[in-house]
Amino acid sequence: MLPFLVALIMQGLPLPFSELVAPPDKIWTQKMVKELAIEQAEKYGLHKKRFLATLECENHFNAKGQSEHYYKGKREESYGAVQINLPSHPSITKEMAEDPEFAISFMAQKWSVGEASLWSCYKILFPS
Numbered sequence: 518m519l520p521f522l523v524a525l526i527m528q529g530l531p532l533p534f535s536e537l538v539a540p541p542d543k544i545w546t547q548k549m550v551k552e553l554a555i556e557q558a559e560k561y562g563l564h565k566k567r568f569l570a571t572l573e574c575e576n577h578f579n580a581k582g583q584s585e586h587y588y589k590g591k592r593e594e595s596y597g598a599v600q601i602n603l604p605s606h607p608s609i610t611k612e613m614a615e616d617p618e619f620a621i622s623f624m625a626q627k628w629s630v631g632e633a634s635l636w637s638c639y640k641i642l643f644p645s
């Protein structure tokens with residue numbers, strides 16, 4: 518069901534919030550985030566080393582957290598394991614961005630259609 522929900526989000530369609538986030542009692546370790554990233558990279562046939570390197574650069578496999586980057590004196594509004602930029606994706610909430618199951622699937626789907634360059638770390642680590 519998660520890939521279906523991500524596909525709807527990518528199309529800008531609203532979804533019921535309760536179906537989009539992991540249960541609040543689940544605590545994600547860095548190891549769990551990395552294992553999920555490996556699973557998603559394999560599922561989508563992605564370049565696993567690049568996918569993992571980008572995730573490590575973005576937020577060190579931490580499920581939660583805001584970007585430390587500042588632009589024009591304001592802290593960037595990018596959150597979660599894959600640092601989804603909320604102003605660029607208005608249909609995605611902070612809670613969704615900090616849910617590794619949603620966020621890593623979102624990232625993997627974007628990469629699978631050639632949109633890896635949406636991630637700053639990808640552009641830094643793997644310049645064209």
